[in-house]
Amino acid sequence: MKSAVIVFPGLNRDRDMIAALEKVTGEKPHLAWHGDSDLPDVDLVVVPGGFSYGDYLRAGAIAARSPMLQRVKEHADRGGLTLGVCNGFQILTETGLLPGALMRNRDLKFLCKVIHLKAENTTSPFTTAYKGHEAFPCPIAHHDGNYFIDQDGLKALEDNGQIAFRYCDENGNVTLEANPNGSIENIAGITNKQGNVLGMMPHPENLIEAAHGGIEGRYIFDSLVAAVA
Amino acid sequence: MHARIFVTLKNGVLDPQGQAIEGSLSSLGFEGVDAVRQGKIFDVKLDETDHEAAKEKLAQMCEKLLANTVIENYSIEIVD
Amino acid sequence: MHARIFVTLKNGVLDPQGQAIEGSLSSLGFEGVDAVRQGKIFDVKLDETDHEAAKEKLAQMCEKLLANTVIENYSIEIVD
Amino acid sequence: MLKNQNIEITPELIASHGLNEEEYAKILELIGREPTYTELGIFSAMWNEHCSYKSSKKWLKTLPTTGDRVIHGPGENAGVVDIDDGQAVVFKMESHNHPSYIEPYQGAATGVGGILRDVFTMGARPIAAMNALRFGAPDHEKTRHLVSGVVAGVGGYGNSFGVPTVGGEVEFDPRYNGNILVNAFAAGLADADKIFLCAAKGVGLPIVYLGAKTGRDGVGGATMASAEFGDDIDEKRPTVQVGDPFTEKCLLEACLELMQTGAVIAIQDMGAAGLTCSAVEMGAQGNLGVELYLDDVPTREEAMTAYEMMLSESQERMLMVLDPEKEDVAKAIFHKWDLDFAIVGKTTDDLRFRVIHEGTEVANLPIKDLGDEAPEYDRPRSAYPAPSALGEIDGNIDVAQALLTLVGNANGASRRWVWEQYDHLIQGNSVQVPGGDAGVVRVEGADGKKALAFSVDVTPRYCEANPREGGKQAVAECWRNLSAVGALPLAATDNLNFGNPEKPEIMEQFSQAILGIGDACRALEFPIVSGNVSLYNETNGIGILPTPAIGGVGLLKDWAKMMTLSFKEEGEVILLIGEKGTHLGQSALLRDCFNRIEGDAPAVDLEKEAKHGALIRNLIDQQQLTACHDLSDGGLVVALAEMAMKGKIGAQLELSNDLGELFGEDQARYIVTVKSDNLESVLAAAKAQNVPVTQLGTVGGDKLEAKDIFAVSVAELSDFHESWFPDYMAAEAAQ
Numbered sequence A: 001m002k003s004a005v006i007v008f009p010g011l012n013r014d015r016d017m018i019a020a021l022e023k024v025t026g027e028k029p030h031l032a033w034h035g036d037s038d039l040p041d042v043d044l045v046v047v048p049g050g051f052s053y054g055d056y057l058r059a060g061a062i063a064a065r066s067p068m069l070q071r072v073k074e075h076a077d078r079g080g081l082t083l084g085v086c087n088g089f090q091i092l093t094e095t096g097l098l099p100g101a102l103m104r105n106r107d108l109k110f111l112c113k114v115i116h117l118k119a120e121n122t123t124s125p126f127t128t129a130y131k132g133h134e135a136f137p138c139p140i141a142h143h144d145g146n147y148f149i150d151q152d153g154l155k156a157l158e159d160n161g162q163i164a165f166r167y168c169d170e171n172g173n174v175t176l177e178a179n180p181n182g183s184i185e186n187i188a189g190i191t192n193k194q195g196n197v198l199g200m201m202p203h204p205e206n207l208i209e210a211a212h213g214g215i216e217g218r219y220i221f222d223s224l225v226a227a228v229a
Numbered sequence B, C: 001m002h003a004r005i006f007v008t009l010k011n012g013v014l015d016p017q018g019q020a021i022e023g024s025l026s027s028l029g030f031e032g033v034d035a036v037r038q039g040k041i042f043d044v045k046l047d048e049t050d051h052e053a054a055k056e057k058l059a060q061m062c063e064k065l066l067a068n069t070v071i072e073n074y075s076i077e078i079v080d
Numbered sequence D: 001m002l003k004n005q006n007i008e009i010t011p012e013l014i015a016s017h018g019l020n021e022e023e024y025a026k027i028l029e030l031i032g033r034e035p036t037y038t039e040l041g042i043f044s045a046m047w048n049e050h051c052s053y054k055s056s057k058k059w060l061k062t063l064p065t066t067g068d069r070v071i072h073g074p075g076e077n078a079g080v081v082d083i084d085d086g087q088a089v090v091f092k093m094e095s096h097n098h099p100s101y102i103e104p105y106q107g108a109a110t111g112v113g114g115i116l117r118d119v120f121t122m123g124a125r126p127i128a129a130m131n132a133l134r135f136g137a138p139d140h141e142k143t144r145h146l147v148s149g150v151v152a153g154v155g156g157y158g159n160s161f162g163v164p165t166v167g168g169e170v171e172f173d174p175r176y177n178g179n180i181l182v183n184a185f186a187a188g189l190a191d192a193d194k195i196f197l198c199a200a201k202g203v204g205l206p207i208v209y210l211g212a213k214t215g216r217d218g219v220g221g222a223t224m225a226s227a228e229f230g231d232d233i234d235e236k237r238p239t240v241q242v243g244d245p246f247t248e249k250c251l252l253e254a255c256l257e258l259m260q261t262g263a264v265i266a267i268q269d270m271g272a273a274g275l276t277c278s279a280v281e282m283g284a285q286g287n288l289g290v291e292l293y294l295d296d297v298p299t300r301e302e303a304m305t306a307y308e309m310m311l312s313e314s315q316e317r318m319l320m321v322l323d324p325e326k327e328d329v330a331k332a333i334f335h336k337w338d339l340d341f342a343i344v345g346k347t348t349d350d351l352r353f354r355v356i357h358e359g360t361e362v363a364n365l366p367i368k369d370l371g372d373e374a375p376e377y378d379r380p381r382s383a384y385p386a387p388s389a390l391g392e393i394d395g396n397i398d399v400a401q402a403l404l405t406l407v408g409n410a411n412g413a414s415r416r417w418v419w420e421q422y423d424h425l426i427q428g429n430s431v432q433v434p435g436g437d438a439g440v441v442r443v444e445g446a447d448g449k450k451a452l453a454f455s456v457d458v459t460p461r462y463c464e465a466n467p468r469e470g471g472k473q474a475v476a477e478c479w480r481n482l483s484a485v486g487a488l489p490l491a492a493t494d495n496l497n498f499g500n501p502e503k504p505e506i507m508e509q510f511s512q513a514i515l516g517i518g519d520a521c522r523a524l525e526f527p528i529v530s531g532n533v534s535l536y537n538e539t540n541g542i543g544i545l546p547t548p549a550i551g552g553v554g555l556l557k558d559w560a561k562m563m564t565l566s567f568k569e570e571g572e573v574i575l576l577i578g579e580k581g582t583h584l585g586q587s588a589l590l591r592d593c594f595n596r597i598e599g600d601a602p603a604v605d606l607e608k609e610a611k612h613g614a615l616i617r618n619l620i621d622q623q624q625l626t627a628c629h630d631l632s633d634g635g636l637v638v639a640l641a642e643m644a645m646k647g648k649i650g651a652q653l654e655l656s657n658d659l660g661e662l663f664g665e666d667q668a669r670y671i672v673t674v675k676s677d678n679l680e681s682v683l684a685a686a687k688a689q690n691v692p693v694t695q696l697g698t699v700g701g702d703k704l705e706a707k708d709i710f711a712v713s714v715a716e717l718s719d720f721h722e723s724w725f726p727d728y729m730a731a732e733a734a735q
Ligand SMILES: Nc1ncnc2c1ncn2[C@@H]1O[C@H](COP(=O)(O)OP(=O)(O)O)[C@@H](O)[C@H]1O
Pocket: D050, D051, D060, D063, D073, D074, D075, D076, D077, D078, D079, D092, D094, D118, D271, D272, D494, D495, D496, D528, D529, D530, D531, D532, D533
């Protein structure tokens, strides 16, 4: 699988994402600097986590307006696989590639911890490998992960099976207590209607090898490798 | 010319900051606060003399960058 | 009664947000923007009818919570 | 036009610059004339306590700073230590106490920013951070607000910059009511042969200004940091600096990129007293003069005077001596990252420090004398009071209740509320996160097995009772924490936070603590390679507890062998390594359950420390242990409870009801668990080394219980342990 990682000033989980892609696919991803005008032809474009432009104004807002994001949009519009993690998710919502918005966490604090996730949909190209491993622990690290969408939008997400991951408890139950940030309906990740764009707050790239305490983050990349094969 | 842009959350959008402030105010002993909503101001110094042209330009800035119109409204005031 | 509180950075205090916004506006092709400074608004619904009493109370809220008076100024406007 | 240059140098002005008569006389003698206003500012910045170490130098010199692995000790931006395979760890700790009291968020944030800059200035990519925090009594009116602001500030900067915060300390004591402590540690990874230093080389080379623009931030900041607080504190407020972690992250990437091009001859971050300190240090260390052209300094405010530019503490700035042939390459890199890049001066051969502004020479000073001739004091010391006698202790207490108090009060409760606000997972190498004895981070670029361990420690109440033993204990505890995870302790940094050194008793306390630190560092082969001194932590005559924080770094050859403190499996045998406890003086039990602060600090037997630690590391390396935890605050029972809570399993123990045995804080001790198959070999290994071992019981069940003494469910312990911080902070006015 050929992949590209978009790099903006202020992103800081780009190196984590590059390492994860390399480990899973055996290939170094292409690095696309935000100021470059071209995005090479790849199977997967990843917008990684961090604080692009300091998250000043709104998380992801300034990065979303950069020329490179136009290229990402074109890639996604052509049906190209596109993954946004954490700041990447915020950026993809700011561009309109994904619906809704990510607001400040309910408790207003940055939160870094291992939560539990449930794969709600194991048919998207990002999630097929989660079949049989629907609930798993996964790290989060964010200040603005409180997903919001209006009622009509929410209904559309549900109707189209666009909800990829929800926060759950150890046993896979989606409960209020298991919601770390106040996201509507415990939403942790969504796809677009076509299913080729995924945005998620948790960090699968930090859940790839034994040293991370789990490898369930790999399944996203495994799913993608299978999807493009 | 100086302008001030106000960006506020749309009705119906949950405001965790506003809620937390409400809670804090009441725990600080301030009574009778029914609601608090937090928004943003941008004070912009513009190199433009025509009010209408300025407003037009500022509105575009809001649409393109300063407000997230999925959740926010904006308004513009020319200060001088 | 509705009031609006404006909280802005004192002169000379670094505003990284404003700087980043300036940069982004110019790369979006907006010209002639000399400076942007970001501030906050709090829209407060108060259960109080007297303007002076309300202003007094809001000023206290600013001092105690809403503004960080080390680096921020505030002003208060009664809306209705 | 001589902006501000014709300001008259009055005795009041001199005093307001923190210079005494004698010091001013020395200035007159050195330069042979009256200084200009700008020059006065430069002297005050260079000669204040923070930059000149005038009260502490004499004592710092007694510390051991060398060792087989030490590449650069004190004197550089950070210490540099060899970690094999051509790699080095670069680390330092620094305080931002006063600014954090005035504006907790920005004070703490800029403290983190400053220490990160010290590390990457040397060419190292930051891979771990820690923070040692001390606040006033929980019920003091300011405490909550300070805790919330400081923690948010530490996180706000570190999270955005992208360094994992893997450890730290938080303590509460009324003695910090008016002076909180915010000490930030950072460590970075570099190639051992590519370390960048601040000494300028070559005459006539361009001096380049990098990073953010200069504003009036913190003008007089370094002077403030060295002055005692009084009631006029509000007047000092406008000197607050605002941090910009985004710019710092860009600066990191740009610097590392630039360093690879070979363009950098010397580089120095602008920290306290900004442009002044960095330019003088570059020149003086390189035996060169420096000429600065202030008109070329990027500024963000209008009409800044030379004085303001020279003393500004605007953050996220660097100064560099550049290879002129690579100017274009360098410029391109900085512009790519949207950072300022300006040539603001050049090196000269005349050992003068010249500053030119608007066509006028506003300063012309002997550059070496600014540092070398800075005053150095052997401040008077008076006898230190002997520790108070330890009175009778009524041994007839409810042990379970005492345990719940100790694990569930302000100083014993879980710090999760704090460290969950810090990104401790970023970079994907955190193999032990906060909450254990030491944070452990895997090292990239070698065999994938190597890891570094980090811990920061000090027990201020011991230091106050007995500064020498307290100094030793801080080092010993840090060293023990590293050993407990299986790391070989390599070297340390210190952050010496004390009261007013002009008081003879404080000066004695300070010097004794340093001597104790030196004793321990020598005995444990744990040299001090960097550090920082923060004096005058005193408000209205009340000084803080002496707080010499020690930050240590240890090396693990294979992180897969790393030890953690949680109980693992039912049936494993629990052993105490080291002697049975006896010492209750200055213990947490005495303070928190009897409301008494009495007695001497526990004595530190450094020979035993070394021996017990070596045994522990060997056992871990041979994979004989399943858990290990060092004993500190609260002694044996608290350590057992922590292991049980972490593992969510209880234990059945055989203990006596002697309070010293249960809660004593004797040093050089660890609790370990072993599989029963390994018991014999572990006992034999201890015996061979002559290290006392006691079998305490076995892991299992859902209670921590000692027959006839106490029983308490692990769930209840956890409940007490986890709830104090969130409950306490819930009342904080969120913003
Ligand atoms: N307590 C100490 N122990 C050892 N070295 C110290 C101590 N305090 C300061 N140093 C060393 O003195 C030098 C100057 O310190 P400092 O002024 O804090 O550095 P910077 O200029 O980077 O802020 C540094 O190399 C530092 O490591």
